[in-house]
Amino acid sequence: MSAKVPRNFRLLEELEKGEKGLGAEACSYGLEDGDDLMMSNWNGTILGPPHSAHENRIYSLKIHCGDEYPDAPPTLTFVSRINLPCVDPRTGKVDPTKLPCLVNWKRDYTMETILIELRRLASIEVLPRILLTCSLGRALYRALLRQIVRLPEETHSDFLRESIGHHVLRRFKKDSQLDSPYQITNALKVGYEALDLLRRSSNGSMDATTRMESILHSYKPKHEDLSRHKKYLQQVAERLASRIPRTRPKYPESLVSPVEKPRNVLENPVPISEMKHPPSDGLRRVPTFVIVQNGITFLRYHKPQPKRLTQMIRGRLRTHNRIVSEREKLRPTLLWAKDEDLWDDNLVEQIPSARTLGIKEPELWADDIIAADKTLSAKNREWGLRNLEIGRRMMKVWLKEKALGDIEGSTEELKRKQEDRRRIKQKMKDERRTQKLKRHRFAARMADLEDTSDPQNSSKPEKTIEPLRPE
Structure with missing residues (x-):
């Protein structure tokens, strides 16, 4: 059997290890007060694990080592707000019954062991807890609806039942967006209290019935608006049902031309x-x-x-x-x-x-x-x-x-088309030349007529007309 290390020696060893940084890099701890001779109060720091909801966050907590340490585990209280299953969201205290290393505490464990265990717990996804909360909410919703149907008709009218059902539906829709565990717990608590109130009212308890009516009385204007809206929707539905349905005219098949499937020229080039x-x-x-x-x-x-x-x-x-x-x-x-x-x-x-x-x-x-x-x-x-x-x-x-x-x-048809095109161009060119010659001759004839009609201009030299240049 090995000898037991005294409390102070053990704490001195942990203090030296923490001050020199020989422990885990993601966790650190040290004395809260350097003058504390009993070394009871400590400060701890945890760096949030990557790829989790706690990434890039730093959490600080206080550690109190009692007189029986290390035979008994220390008590931990978070100063920073953190969402962990083993931490009370209001006080920040760590529940020793929910942290595995505190439940199975051994003398060999240290404060570094607890900090590493908390960091590992923060890296684990809490999906089962979320699924459990969703299943509890669905079960509570179904139980409330079943209990509303079981209310006696003598003391509860149809309008009262409908109002209770509408209130339950509205409250569940509102609370479905909650993310805080504290708010979810309070919402479930209120739901179970309402379920108990409905059960007592269905069993004939007048106090429960009176309390339920007083609760619904505060929502009376909303329920009146709901009933008025339902009447309006019913009237609209009756008007729509009384209308004669319109039928679209069908065109005769002779007027409808079949649509040919377009041919993909890019996929299959054609001549x-x-x-x-x-x-x-x-x-x-x-x-x-x-x-x-x-x-x-x-x-x-x-x-x-x-x-x-x-x-x-x-x-x-x-x-x-x-x-x-x-x-x-x-x-x-x-x-x-x-x-x-x-x-x-x-x-x-x-x-x-x-x-x-x-x-x-x-x-x-x-x-x-x-x-x-x-x-x-x-x-x-x-x-x-x-x-x-x-x-x-x-x-x-x-x-x-x-x-x-x-x-x-390379086909002869293309050559023939090119020859026809060249012949047409030459023909158009000849026609333009002919028109130009006609205009030139007409201008020369008009000039000769003017010279013969005016004797005073007979002594003037005759105008020479330049011949046309070949194009």
């Missing part, structure tokens, strides 16, 4: 002869196959390219850049999570008794980060495969367009 709206010059516009950054492809038929096409390309680039930036942000977070996992492993190795505290080991901090990285990697891979598939389809369209352009450009 110019089969186009509904062929180009005016008879030439096929073969698109240009363009590849931009990150493998985004598109077909450009003309310049400048449409604004919607530019917006589409920029939107796809923003999507890819957002995925890449999120993956880059996860890299330092993964390192921090691995440090937290290493810290937890070191604590378990240094404190052998931590395995017997009765707390289920949480999952690794790095698991969520790795899962998020896998999700983003899958999205990036899916984005790349989609671009590859779109690029293959556009390449097929471009090859078909190019082949049709080569075939249609």
